[in-house]
Amino acid sequence: MRNKVVVVLFCGPRTNSGHPSTLRITRAIEVARSERARLLIVGDAHDGADVDLFVSMAKEHGVEHVSPVRVETNLANTETNAKQVALALKEVAYRSVNTVYLVTDHWHMxxxxxxxxxxxxxxxxxxxxxxxxxxxxxxIALDPSVLERERALIAKFREDTHSRGEKISSAAAN
Known part of the structure; x- marks a missing residue:
């Protein structure tokens, strides 16, 4: 069934010249087409401009079902983006989804x-x-501080999860 797979893309980052990187959307389009999946484009810390560009690109490249999920600029971060995906997947069109292809940079995955x-x-x-x-x-050349920040944010997530008495799934922990 067509609703069983969704490709999710978190928008960002920008290149050194200030333009949005198209690596994530290009890969997401490839996966959406090969899996015949709906494409859910989530995020955007740039007032919706990146989401609009990526929706247009996906449609131009033959992705039949593309849905933008906009996040307020002042709330745009990975945690909020993830919550927006979860809300979107509660909608009727996505209720039967059993696989989510998450497309993002290796350092952010x-x-x-x-x-x-x-x-x-x-x-x-x-x-x-x-x-x-x-x-x-x-x-995009990464400043070592980006990787340090990612490690710190992962450690904080794990600490917060542990303090709530919850467990992290083994698939997500790796």
Whole structure:
């Protein structure tokens, strides 16, 4: 059934010239087409401009079902994006989804997966869909501080989860 797979894309980051990187959306379009999946484009810390561009690109490249999920600029972060995905998947068109292809940069994947698994588990009374990681290797030069920040945010997520007495799924923990 067509509703069984959804490709999810968290928008960002921008190139050194200030333009949105198209690596994530390009890979998400490839996966959406090969899996005949709906494409859910989530996020955007740039007032919706990136989401609009990515929706247009997906449609131009033949993705039949593209849905933008906009997040207020002042709330745009990985945790909020994950919660918005979980809310979107509660809509009728997405209720039968059993697999989510998460497309993001390799350095962002672990944290994005942790937040998405947490949000999906909290939002669904039944079992959350499987998450399949589709890593994108960014051409954007990363400052080592970005990786340090990611590690710190992952540690904080784990600490917060532990303090609530919850467990992290083994798939999301890796």
């Amino acid at each position: 672990q944290r994005a997966t942790l937040h998405l698994q947490d949000a999906l588990t909290r939002a669904r009374a039944t079992q959350a869909p499987d998450i399949v990681a589709i890593n994108v290797t960014s051409a």
